[in-house]
Amino acid sequence: MYREKYEFWLNSSYLDDEEKLELKNIKDEKEIEDRFYKDLEFGTGGLRGIIGVGTNRLNIHTIGKTTEGLSRYLIEAYGSNISVAIAYDCRIMSEEFAKAAASNLCANGIIVNLFGTLHPTPMLSYAVRELKCKAGIVITASHNPKNYNGYKVYGEDGGQVTDKIANKILSYINNVNDFSEIKRMDIKEAENRKILNIIGEDIDKPYIEKVKQMVIRKDMVSSCGKNLNVIYTPLHGTGNIPVRRALKELGYENVFIVKEQEYPDGNFPTAVCPNPEDPKVFQLALELAKELKPDIIFGTDPDCDRIGIIVKYDDNNYRTLTGNQVGILLTEYILSSLKELNRLPENGVIIKTIVTTEMVRDIAKDYNVGLIDVLTGFKYIGEKIKEFEQWQDKKFIFGFEESYGYLAGDFVRDKDAVIASTLICEMALYYKMKGINIYEALINLYNKYGFYKENIISIELKGKEGCEEMDTILEYLRHSMKRTLGGVKIVKKLDYKLSIEKDLVNITENVIQLPKSNVLKFVMEDKSWFVVRPSGTEPKIKLYFSVIGNSFKDSEEKMEILKQNVMTIIKDAKC
Structure with missing residues (x-):
């Protein structure tokens, strides 16, 4: 079948000579199959x-x-x-x-x-x-x-x-x-x-004007924004002009750019994978930080919908924050600021995805704000905002996902790193004026709510065989999983394909009111959990993990045990 398609394309009058030459030069039959099997x-x-x-x-x-x-x-x-x-x-x-x-x-x-x-x-x-x-x-x-x-x-x-x-x-x-x-x-x-x-x-x-309106503490930003020192890298992408424009118009005068990554370049010469989730893309920014001593470093991906940040740990050291950590920090900052200014809506809601940290649930509860889970993908957060608009029953405050996507306001319906960059700078400035840095603010949250830790493993499964292997893994977990993992009871199993949430302790079932998706989530007796999900955009199966500890060390140890136990099951499923 794939060979027929290959020959059809090779002989089509709609392909130019260069395209046909590309096809003729393929020597590997597997390559031809991968290009045309679907x-x-x-x-x-x-x-x-x-x-x-x-x-x-x-x-x-x-x-x-x-x-x-x-x-x-x-x-x-x-x-x-x-x-x-x-x-x-x-x-x-x-x-x-x-x-x-x-x-x-x-x-x-x-x-x-x-x-x-x-x-x-x-x-x-x-x-x-x-x-x-x-x-x-x-x-x-x-x-x-x-x-x-x-x-x-x-x-x-x-x-x-x-x-x-x-x-x-x-x-x-x-x-x-x-x-x-x-x-x-x-x-x-x-x-x-x-x-x-x-x-x-x-x-x-008008877009930049709307972004500027998202500032919560306007007087603080306009009068003190010049006191914040920032290093920003667009990672050769589209964020360079709008991010810098928004920050400049808000009064942030000390925004320094990583020159080697400033201008658009689809070859990404300084970042093989231009992903702000990857600490390696910030190496040049960290070199610049030795000279400039910024309060914060951040970078946006090529289409500027994701943002990753690095924060000052002490006078000479910086630490990379995860997407979940930035999300809980922004949630706390936004809710506390709105409450202090008497602007917190009674029907306010935070939205997160099912693979995003549960720590935000505790924060939302403290501010008497609702929290809604949606499937992985920011499109589902946008869908909820549309529903709120139609029904006028809830007010969207903030939404985020673990993969470094954030949104405040409703004039955009997708994750927005331009908006996020202004909120992150505002938050950094606020804590600086209070005499602490963002990392210290994060530790305060951990001390209050527990040391939540999340992690992710991606297993690459290329080609036709990879797709089949992915299906095998999910079907094994769906039908053959035991009731314990590493000696810890599994208390809930959520099957988003079948739309069933099973309480394995009380032996009850509930309908999951979300669109069907081939995703499984297992919740343990100690509140740890893991999710198995095929990527919707890449030939990968993704495993998400979460644990709660009473210290960094405790949560790290629990995470390693959980990952090892789950990976053992995945290997069994593949056999």
């Missing part, structure tokens, strides 16, 4: 894959097929007067893919609002809402290595499309059977016919 999957986040020629690769043709399907869906759903916003990041082929998508939409009679230069993902979300578009597209592969790119689809609310709509779009994509069905219009012609609009400052300025 179509690149369109999930709830859209497409993500390796750039190259083939059905299981990201290229002009897979972009064209996906956009043709999206166009047909939009025309069926909305009829006429449809507009779509498109943004792209710094990655290889991002601009070309964005224009290919624009070309198809315009050829289908859909008005396109295309950013004229690279922009962060959250600004696309804002543009969809501001311009009252029916959909949005952003070309990015987030923090993946340079050989990846992606195509994310947003709904008219500015949030990533979730399961129901994604499945509808997929049905239209699957009905595009031939290259000849993919419509195209010359970009210049589209501009001349006013079907294509180039956007930029008309969106940038």
Whole structure:
């Protein structure tokens, strides 16, 4: 089957000579199989894959097929007067893919609002809402290595499309059977016919103004912002201009940039994997810190929706914080500040994902604020904000996920590192004015609520065999798990595919009121837990772990034991 597809592409008149040469030069049969054994999957986040020629690769043709399907869906759903916003990041082929998508939409009679230069993902979300578009597209592969790119689809609310709509779009994509069905219009012609609009400052300025409005302690920031010393690295991505602009306009005068990582570069020469979750990407920033002695260091990923921070530990040392740690710090700072200023809403809610730290539940409870769990993926947080807006029964305050994504406010419906950077600076400034650093503030939280520790292991499972192995592991855990792990009782099993939560102590069952997803969560008698989840965007299975200790050492020891016990089960499942 894959060979037939390979030959079809090789002989197609729609491929140019360079693309055909790429296919002819493949000598490894496994490589041919991997490129053609399936179509690149369109999930709830859209497409993500390796750039190259083939059905299981990201290229002009897979972009064209996906956009043709999206166009047909939009025309069926909305009829006429449809507009779509498109943004792209710094990655290889991002601009070309964005224009290919624009070309198809315009050829289908859909008005396109295309950013004229690279922009962060959250600004696309804002543009969809501001311009009252029916959909949005952003070309990015987030923090993946340079050989990846992606195509994310947003709904008219500015949030990533979730399961129901994604499945509808997929049905239209699957009905595009031939290259000849993919419509195209010359970009210049589209501009001349006013079907294509180039956007930029008309969106940038109001967006930055909205970001600045998220500041809680405005007087403190405006009068004392110049006292905070910051090192920022955009990691060769899109955050450089909007993050610096927002901080500068707020009055942060001492923001220093890691020069080697300042400008956009899809080859990511100083960071093989431009992921702010990886401490290695901050090596240059830490070198600069020896000279500048900043209060805080932070970096954003290529499409500027995630942010990682490093904080001062003592006079000469810095420590990397996890996404969970930043999340609990921001939650505490935001809630305590709103309460102090009598601005804490009675129906306020914090939203987190099911793999995010439970410590935030304790914090929310102390402030009499609700906490809601959603499936992994910020799209589900955006979906909840939409529900709050429709029902007017709850007020969204803050949402975050363990993978370094944060959001406050509702004018964006995706994680936003521009907003997060301003809140992190405000928090750092507040604690500095109080005579402590962020790390000391974190220790205060641990002393109050317990030493929560989280960890993650990713197991890479490539190709067709990898997908089959992933299914085997999940089915083993679903049906063959014992009731204890390392001598500790498992008290709850949550199966998000079957939508069943089993209480293994009282032998009762509850329905999980979340969309179905092939994810399992096991909760232990000592409140530790682990989650097994296939990645929705990468050929990986992810294992999430959480424990609570009475000290750093205690929680570290418990974490190692939990991970070892779970990995033993995973090995058994693979056999």
